[in-house]
Amino acid sequence: MSQPVCRIALDIGNSAAKVLIEPVADASGQSVPQLQSASFLFAAQTEGQGDWTDQLCRWVAKCLSPNEAMSPNEALSPNAALSVSDPVSIRWWVSTVNHRASEQLKRFLADQQGPRSDSCESGLLRKLMSASSFDDCWREISYRDIPLQLHVDRPQRVGIDRLLGAYGAANRFGAPVMVVDAGSAMTLDLVTQGASQRSDSADASDTAGQFAFCGGAILPGLRMQQSALAAGAEALANFGSLALSGEGPSQRGADAGFPSAAAVPALGPARDTRSAIQLGVQAATVGGVTWLWQKYRENLQQATSGPKIPELPIVITGGDGTEISAYLGQCHELVPNLVCFALLDLARSATV
Numbered sequence: 001m002s003q004p005v006c007r008i009a010l011d012i013g014n015s016a017a018k019v020l021i022e023p024v025a026d027a028s029g030q031s032v033p034q035l036q037s038a039s040f041l042f043a044a045q046t047e048g049q050g051d052w053t054d055q056l057c058r059w060v061a062k063c064l065s066p067n068e069a070m071s072p073n074e075a076l077s078p079n080a081a082l083s084v085s086d087p088v089s090i091r092w093w094v095s096t097v098n099h100r101a102s103e104q105l106k107r108f109l110a111d112q113q114g115p116r117s118d119s120c121e122s123g124l125l126r127k128l129m130s131a132s133s134f135d136d137c138w139r140e141i142s143y144r145d146i147p148l149q150l151h152v153d154r155p156q157r158v159g160i161d162r163l164l165g166a167y168g169a170a171n172r173f174g175a176p177v178m179v180v181d182a183g184s185a186m187t188l189d190l191v192t193q194g195a196s197q198r199s200d201s202a203d204a205s206d207t208a209g210q211f212a213f214c215g216g217a218i219l220p221g222l223r224m225q226q227s228a229l230a231a232g233a234e235a236l237a238n239f240g241s242l243a244l245s246g247e248g249p250s251q252r253g254a255d256a257g258f259p260s261a262a263a264v265p266a267l268g269p270a271r272d273t274r275s276a277i278q279l280g281v282q283a284a285t286v287g288g289v290t291w292l293w294q295k296y297r298e299n300l301q302q303a304t305s306g307p308k309i310p311e312l313p314i315v316i317t318g319g320d321g322t323e324i325s326a327y328l329g330q331c332h333e334l335v336p337n338l339v340c341f342a343l344l345d346l347a348r349s350a351t352v
């Protein structure tokens with residue numbers, strides 16, 4: 001029997017790398033459906049918490065090797081392990097908009113293939129590159145790989161995370177749909193039903209899928225808005241240095257200084273500088289979602305010349321997704337790690 005294959009979806013943004021592990025089958029050929037996810041801040045490096053590449057790879061290796069001896073503070077909870085005890089064949093499915101970081105991780109992984117590396121205790125990390133060549137196990141996605149019709153001027157310039165988010169959202173919720181990715185930057189994209197295609201045609205564009213990416217808008221994210229104010233105004237300089245926690249995404253959002261949803265009625269107009277910044281960032285962010293949602297619906301109505309403004313579901317993801325979700329009046333779906341799920345969708349499809 002051939003080695004079981006384990007797919008690892010990796011979404012490298014400008015603040016953090018997000019990982020989702022999906023082993024396809026264990027040694028007995030049984031499907032192992034558990035998914036395990038984690039987020040690694042690049043900022044951790046400057047905080048003296050060690051190298052994020054090392055942390056990420058150790059976490060993945062531990063998930064795949066429940067029987068490995070680990071020091072107590074490294075141990076995952078028993079149900080976190082994926083129970084793949086025999087050697088697995090690893091495939092990394094990668095989305096990157098931060099090539100400096102993805103190259104750093106590639107170098108780190110390639111080093112594990114060497115005869116012996118000091119950071120490679122008990123062979124854990126070596127397992128991550130068990131395939132014969134690096135190219136066999138590292139698949140970096142480009143816009144050409146995603147079955148979407150692309151209604152934009154320069155598809156090669158669109159962030160691959162935006163295209164994957166669009167693909168993942170349309171796969172789950174259909175189209176039209178608006179995708180809000182609240183990361184370092186916040187993107188608000190429109191996905192529609194694409195033009196229908198003839199199944200018997202030999203035209204290459206027929207591989208473009210049933211949904212169309214129509215572009216969208218880019219705003220600074222919560223943290224970027226706050227740091228821009230701090231960088232640009234003397235009196236606000238003290239309000240941009242937020243604690244770097246290195247925790248999971250929701251914890252990170254809380255660190256960005258957004259007030260809890262329960263605090264909203266107390267705000268507006270704000271009576272002190274900190275609250276004024278929080279209110280301003282909240283207004284720009286949530287107001288931006290609401291305003292664009294209305295614009296996109298009007299755009300859809302014009303395109304169809306229909307009598308009614310069409311429904312437009314909103315899908316929210318990204319490190320600050322939980323915070324945006326808490327404030328947004330419109331009905332929406334919150335899908336953490338949407339880009340990683342879209343990578344796994346692609347991996348499962350025969351198109352790539």
Ligand SMILES: Nc1ncnc2c1ncn2[C@@H]1O[C@H](COP(=O)(O)OP(=O)(O)O)[C@@H](O)[C@H]1O
Pocket residue numbers: 012013014015016017041043182183184185221222223224243244245246251252253255256318319320
């Ligand atoms: N230490 C931190 N470094 C960066 N972002 C942080 C930090 N703590 C909290 N955050 C929040 O996480 C958001 C980034 O989320 P994420 O989706 O991971 O971004 P990206 O895809 O750009 O890497 C930031 O806008 C910020 O509000």
Ligand SMILES: CC(C)(COP(=O)(O)O)[C@@H](O)C(=O)NCCC(=O)O
Pocket residue numbers: 012013014015097157158159160161162181183184185186187218
């Ligand atoms: C807009 C982005 C910076 C968002 O990145 P992120 O916040 O997820 O790190 C990224 O999608 C990107 O680099 N885009 C290229 C320009 C474009 O999409 O048009």
Ligand SMILES: [K+]
Pocket residue numbers: 161181182183184185186187318
């Ligand atoms: K983003």
